[in-house]
Amino acid sequence: MASVVESIDVKVPVSTAYNQWTQFEEFPRFMEGVKSVTQTDDTHLHWVAEVGGKDKEWDAEITEQHPDERVAWNATSGAENAGVVTFHRIDDETTRVTLQLDADPEGLVENLGTALGFLDRRVKGDLERFKEYIESRGTESGAWRGDVEAPIQR
Numbered sequence: 001m002a003s004v005v006e007s008i009d010v011k012v013p014v015s016t017a018y019n020q021w022t023q024f025e026e027f028p029r030f031m032e033g034v035k036s037v038t039q040t041d042d043t044h045l046h047w048v049a050e051v052g053g054k055d056k057e058w059d060a061e062i063t064e065q066h067p068d069e070r071v072a073w074n075a076t077s078g079a080e081n082a083g084v085v086t087f088h089r090i091d092d093e094t095t096r097v098t099l100q101l102d103a104d105p106e107g108l109v110e111n112l113g114t115a116l117g118f119l120d121r122r123v124k125g126d127l128e129r130f131k132e133y134i135e136s137r138g139t140e141s142g143a144w145r146g147d148v149e150a151p152i153q154r
Helices: 014-021 024-029 107-115 118-137
Strands: 002-010 034-041 044-051 054-066 070-078 081-091 094-103
Touching: 002 118, 014 081, 014 094, 014 118, 024 034, 044 070, 054 081, 094 118
Parallel strands: none
Antiparallel strands: 002 094, 034 044, 044 054, 054 070, 070 081, 081 094
């Protein structure tokens, strides 16, 4: 399993950054390789993306979500991945967005790409494009402010 952690400061209030991040179907606007994200209900997403030159599909479940704080997910089928994005208030107009992504590369091309740092650069680039996207808009395109409690660990 490959793990990446990247952060970026965006010049919008924490609620604006968080609200925009909850608009999963807009991810193709700033995430490289993501062709579509379809939200099927409050906690389930279907992804289509190009990874290592091949189209991949997977389903993911939001396992924890707290407004203005965090969104965590885990793949439930297809490409194995999990992660969490957190939102930290720096000041009234600045938010630090931190993304931690764990992904299991499949096959020679993905393993080689991971070894060469492609995943790290992709995550960094996605955050830079998110910054540009939300700062140029100045406001979120929508919001979902519901809470999803993490499952009880036993």
